[in-house]
Amino acid sequence: MRLTVDHVTRYSYDQPVRGVVQSHRLTPSVFEGQMVADWMVEVTDGVKGGTFRDGAGDRITAWSVPGPVSEIVVRVRGTVETLDLAGVLRGHREGVRPEVYLRETAATWADPALVALAVAAEGAEGSLDAAHRLSAAVADAITYTPGVTEAQTTAAEALARGAGVCQDHAQALIAMARARGIPARYVSGYLFADAEGTPHEAAHAWAELWIGGLGWIGFDPANRCCPDARYIRLGSGFDAQDAAPIRGIARGPGVERMDVTVRVLAPTGQTQSQSQQ
Template structure:
């Protein structure tokens, strides 16, 4: 499938700031499941800095904007050719050992309720079956409900209230997998929702679990599936903050507001929008 992405992130400040520095993970991952046909990232009045590929195989680009500045627009636009590899991250190069992703973080801390929910994998026939069972348990326990959680909501909090968004599903699955000794990490990217009418987010997130013999395999509890040709992978990390597509800091006393618009569509077809 050939997918078109148009992603705009607008930062506004209630008073001009002296400058802004950002770090971007906004370039699609290099692996057998996707090929970049065309890709551009622009920043209003931005000056590109250093670029490197980190130990997890993600391309990281620095940007700076000299002030005074009241608004910054980050615009991502491109075309990616995708293939369905049944969730397996085949052909991806990285040097970080899977065991690194056994480390707990605050959003992925497994409380008693998450530990109890992870018992869904007790009778699994192997690691892959266990991963599927854990993903299914998360999907059953946390209903997809936009606007019910915040950026800093933890997996334990989302499970306690029984609803959340893709970030919460990913954090919960990661917490449960790590508790059971399965390395797990957070993945950020994009999703094209097809005509089935299932809940979705264009700017999306899911989890990858390390399965011996297969490597990293993606699981998306929010949509009860493994990533396929509808998904575009951008980057990974220990949790949502670590894998954020855009991280940055503004120098100045002003407060910041952010507005995001994402359109993902197959070529020559109207896409979906998230605001």
């Protein structure tokens, strides 16, 4: 499938800041399921710094914007050829051992309710069947409801609320998988549309679980499926904050506002457009 992305992130400040430094994880992953035809990241008045591929196989690029600055626009444009590998991250080169992803974070801490839900999801520990059951349990327990959670919402809080978005689904699945001894990590990227064409947030997210003999397998509880040709994978981390496509610091007292718009096109001419205020 040939997917074209136009992703704009606009940062504005109520008073000029002295400068901004950002770290981008905005380049599609290199594996058998996707091939980049063309890709460009632009930052208004930005100075591109060093770039490297980390131990998890993600490409990280540093940017700085000298001040005073009142607005910054980060624009990502490109085209990716994708294949349906049934969620298998095949051909992805990385040096981090899977066991590293058993480590809990504040956002993915498994409270008693998450542990109980994980135990109730029957299936042999560490098996593909167990992973599917865990993902289904998350989808049943947390109703997809945009706007009811925030970026700082933890997996435990989302489960207690019984509602959330793809970030909450991914973090809850990660917490439950780790509670069952399955290495799991958060993945950020793009999604053209779900099976019913339902719109999504500006950036999509899912989880990958390590299954012995198979490797990393993606699971998207928000859409009750494994990632297929509609998905573009950018990068991964221990949780949403760790895997964020853009991380940065602004020097100065100005209050930051962020607006994100994403447009994804497929060969049929269909589009999926979203905005986040």
